[in-house]
Amino acid sequence: MDAVIDVRGVSKRFGGLTAVNNCSLSVERGSITGLIGPNGAGKSTLFNMVAGNIVPDSGTIMFDGADVTGLKPHELFRRGMLRTFQIAHEFSNMTALENLMMVPGDQPGESLLNTWFRPGRVAANDAAVRQKALDVIDFLKLAHVKNELAGNLSGGQKKLLELGRTMMVDAHVVLLDEVAAGVNKTLLQDLAANIERMNTELGYTFFVIEHDMDLIGRLCDPVIVMAQGEKIAEGPMEEIRANPEIVEAYFGSPVEAA
Amino acid sequence: MKRSLLLFAGLFVLVILVGLATGAPFTSRLLVEAAAYALIALGLNIQWGYGGLFNFGILGFIMVGGFATMFVSYPVNAAFWGSDGPMMLGRALLAFGAGALLVIGARRLDRFGITGKLRTTAIVLAWIFAYILYRSQIDPAAAYIESTAGFVGGLGLHPVLGWAFGGVLAAGVAYIIGKICLGLRTDYLAIATIGIAEIIRALIKNMEWLTRGTLTVTPIPWPTPLPQQLQTMGFDPSSSFVWARLGFFALVLIVLVLVLVLLHRAYGGPWGRMMRAIRDNHIAAGSMGKDVTGRQLEIFVLGSVLMGIGGAMLVSFTQILDPNSYQPINHTFLVWVMLIVGGAGNNLGAVFGAVLIWIVWVMSDSVSQGLFTIVSNWTEAIGWGAIPDITTRSVQMRVFVLGLVITIALRYAPRGLLPEVIRRER
Amino acid sequence: MALLSLEKVVGGYGGAPILNGVDIAIERSDIGVIVGPNGAGKSTTLKAIFGLLKVTGGAILFEGEEIANSLPDKLVPRGLSFVPQEKNVFTSLSVEENLEMGAFTRRDDFRPTRDWVYSMFPVLAEKRRQAAGELSGGQRQMVAMGRALMSQPKLLMLDEPSAGLSPRYVIEIFEQIVKVNAEGVGILMVEQNARQALAFATRGFVLAGGQNRFTGTGPELIADPEVAKSFLGG
């Protein structure tokens, strides 16, 4: 099996609390892997470590076959990893459109020398970026608020923007931290379809934290279950649902029909 | 756009009024200083307006620039170069280098498998040893130079080179400060930079062998002809002032316009967008592939360069390097007031604020005297008697006038007179 | 007379209005659920009721009296209470102090209410001395709701109480809401977990573009094929 992300024995403590405890798991290239678990299980913390936002206390994280433990987020981005945040991290004083336009990496206009001495090239590239951002914003049904400051968007709109970022670049591994929370279900259907398309047509790998079981059930195979900082199970959704312990701890009873 | 045209027209009228009231020579002086401050305010705008970096150590960079231009342009001190001073300084420099190597070596110990407490101890010891080594060389050298030649003197080069060196030196200092402090959160960065500025001030003030400390260095040459020189060429005194200062002003203006054009290009494009993104949310920006610390350092250095150049210009213009005249109130805070009143995040706003506040600051002297005379006449008229010590007391009120202008301006334009423009699509 | 009624409410944040005529009516015995697409104005509606933004048209009546544009410190004593979606606990205060803050407007002895809240959420009684910031997501949600109940509200408004909670907590929170309602507190909440919420809603409102699209009981709305397709994800 070909693991894009391979987490080996990673731990993270916050003060007295062990958020992630010697956790190992891996994500296969080209898969849509789900990560579920009760609140406070350490899922987001694990994401933060994989994406370089926090450094693990111990353990290693492999990405594309290389040890990336302790690398900065922007370095991981360069290697093709992009993440979204559970609590939307918008650029609140920039418009929705600009929020998307800033995403593509290595824009020539991001170098001072280029902006000063090669304005033509910068402008051409920027026009392309803008077009792409406009397309994405249309897809997300946010066209009417493209000039609104992102800080003024509604909770769900911010989440959509968060998701839109993933469509702005050719990252081949995307980490999604609860994109569905607060997003309208109808729109979510479209999003799910889009994720599936990116996965099958473009070969993106997705690693998805989600509490929405419908979505997990529709998209993910395999599903990894975390509890108290450790991986406790992995397998297809049906298998997970059949495990009475997980159902008790996570789904609560009565289980709703999927 | 309309608003800025209107405001700049108003500013122009204000300058004309000041000119009528105070005469052309004084106004030309005011313009030169205002332009230099505009450059400094632009530097701060880059740091705060673009980058959200709370630099309250502007004073330090202005001072570094001032020292640089003094060092480059002040005439060569033959007494120093003819003495043992250069040799001793050379040794001190070597000691400094050796100490630096030692520290760097200690920091790299982890490559040899020495980590943790042991490495930390080694680093601390290296620092201490390097400090002692350096002090053992520099202290006698400093004492020797101070007692024989007075101070090192300058290099006797052209002042414009001095400005450039001011920029470079400020960049170097900013780089070091940035490396240490940029990880701090906003308010903490502010107080840390204030502190570092105070340390720079203490150094420049007390390194007499290099800066003459509180004894001041003067007169520092001009890049353009001085009024005296114009007078020997046949100008009458009053117009010699105006023309000499206009010459200086032209030079400053060229730099200012150049900087404005470059900044406009950068800030309007993807670079500016990236910087605003980092300012708004650096965690997200990092996850979107932007090298947050690197870019913040870039912006901190770039802004500091402008402050250094501006500071160099001011020293060139006043022809004196006097560490005592650098006070937070009339450097750091004044520049902040300029930027916030003008409009953070807007280059034209920064320039506008700089000129406006500088005029207010300079004129507050006469304005408060005028105000006072009016009040005094009034109290006299209603029988309370005139205010005693009117001249001496009224100048105390100049800070009051400045304070009043600040609070009124902010009250009616909390985001600045020319606020940051939100870049909306049509 | 309805406990709360909104009639053709218009309002916004200063620019173009976000709400263009919202109608809502809630009785004390009701559980009202607002659903709708993102940016429809659901949160804005709750904020408008609670005086957190400017209402420029229509009427908001609470127990028959106009309350549009009154501030929370006037509304809370009259029996309104609001749980925002995010940042809804005082993280550095203990659980007990959080509850106490909920009773800030009360002059009488609030200890009985506190005990009532503890009896409803026993886990909070256990953690009464702990800082709210140290609790898990679901426990925080309970603290938030407990805080809101401390003012003995007649109407409790909740903005997406289930967002981000694990399925187990979603069920638990909804159970608690029903329980609170049974104690005689009217409920008005915004939900994206729409099917689950509408299932027990006595009144459902579908908002889009700042206006009511559909109104009915929860089960009615779920049954409506158009509502289901456009707003509930098919």
Next chain:
Amino acid sequence: QDVTIGILADLTGPIESLAPAIVAGAELAIAHVNAQGGILDGGTLASSVADSGCDTTMGGAGADRLVNTDQVTAIVGGFCTGALVGGANAAGIPGNVVMISPSATAPVVTDLDDNDLVFRTTPSDAFQGVKLADHLYAEGITDVALTYVNNDYGAGLANVFAEHFASLGGTISANLAHEDGRADYRAEIGQLASSGSQNLVILAYASGSGQTVLRQAVEDGSFTVFVGGDGMVGDELLTGVDASAVEGMIATRAGAFEGESATIYANLATEAGNDPNATYAPQAYDAAFLLALAIEKNGSGDREGLSAALREISSPPGETVLPGEWEKAKALIAAGTDINYEGAGGPLDFDENGDVPGVIVYLNIEGGSFVEKGVIE
């Protein structure tokens, strides 16, 4: 014809408490001129005050205003060395304006490249420092702890003093700069006290750090003898200090030397309601009076030729003119007689650098205030 002279005064900043009295001194001279026939052909001598904040930059701006906006003929000031040098370089020298400082004492002023435009009526610290050292040594004080305010004034004076005191054979057991304007100097005093000396020399300003240092040193109780320079002589010095603890404190300053002119000035000042002992007020009187005489001699309100005229009226040979004797001087100048002004602060014969030799007097605190004891030989 009316003439205006500028007063470049440090009304704000560290010597803000000394400044008003200095301005009053200059204005007293102007009042005398106007009361006794005015300047030139019955014109009024007016003054224009600009603040220079004891700071080079503000000094430059203030002088610029006086020179270019108010078009003054000459300037009294700046009071601080920094303000004087800043003002001279920015506006005074290029504007060809004579500047006479009553109080800028730092040695740098001597070497200023000034086209013979910058003068001062107070001796350089190079002089006062030596005299102070001489006096202490003669009093039998052979070891001192020294602290000075870290600016051109304090550092300049302290350097000269320390050097000379050591050359006399005295010991400087601690030599410490302190920053002006802090509320607390216990740390510095602790260091000074740790040197073991019981004698404390404070070279600072009475309304600045000097007062605080003195008071806290008294409270600390480690010193028995206190010594100060000219900056320390001011009424503020003893506010809040237990006067009995500093009884006998020694200070020096540029003297109203023991001459007829000094007594005359003292009378005139008292008559006008000014404090005759105010620090640098006599020197300011002299500066303004000298400028008036020079303008009269020069025959116009022009700046051209003023410095030459100044040298003529201030030094021998010539008929002696004393403070307040404007009418007499005016008549003499009109008659073409050479005159020589003997000022309140000394004979005021400028050397080629525009400095005066002057006299240094010493004072002691007796019964809670400074009493002038005599000239240091």
Next chain:
Amino acid sequence: MNELIFFFNNVIVSGAVLGCVYALGAVGITLIFGILRFAHFAHGDMMTMGGFITFVLAGLVTAAGIAFPLPTGFVVLPVAMVLAALIALGLDKAFYAPLRLRGAKPVTLLIASIGVTLMIQGLIRLIFGTGTYTFFAEEPKRLIRIDTEWLGATRPIAMTEPHVLLFIVTLVSVVALHYFLTRSRLGKAMRAMADNPDLAQVSGINTQLVVRVTWLIAGSLACAAGTMLALDVTLKPDLAFNIVLPIFAAAIVGGLGHAYGAIAGGFLLGFAETLSVFNWTVLLRPISGIFPEWVSLPGNLSIVPTEYKLSVAFVILVITLLVRPTGIFKGASS
């Protein structure tokens, strides 16, 4: 033994005095920061103003011929604190409230507070001139000398009466503040608002009231700090402006928004300052016998020269922040 007493006088007493002053000032700054989220720069001048208010009151009382066993300035302090608190409230109404109402950013408020600083300075100078005043013009300042013969020393422990009063005032203020913040309803509301202002409003907490109380407390504490400082040193127009930077440093080192942090920070900086410039030779001299012949004690063995004393506070600040980026206590941020 004398040397130890010298150390005690110069480091412990001086450091504690400095620490008390810093702490009293920093508490106000930290409170305002916690609740209103901006660095209130005019706090230093509010302290100075408080000092002058007390001075005027003391003058009135003395003029009325009333004498007390304690310094008059200290006796009238409570009244002055009330006045200063009201003035602080007025300042907020006039200058900060309108800005807050328009949603100004914290930095704008900070700059406005610089404006207020300048105005207060101007007014103080206008009314009182530039001179120095003392509370002890009429009555002598009592020096406290504790004999140390029982310790076998000849040098007394030296303090002044204002020092002792300063310690008491600091202690009382800190304890009172602690009880207010943790026990009273309003105090808890203040903490709630510092924690989450939006939620506080939603809970029905009268945020206006909390803001007002904050200003009242900050104003009166500033007055106490300024007065105690003026009693210890002298009263002058730039009394506190000169130490406002170390006070800010203290508040930040302690962790902005934390009352106890401010106190810890104040004392840390106070002692750091006195320790760093202390001449250790004094302590080594008595034991110089144990050093080998060739080691001669230098006359001055202090960690930094006093010229760089001001830098000490900032070096400590920077180091503290690098080690603990949020201050000793976890601080808030704007």
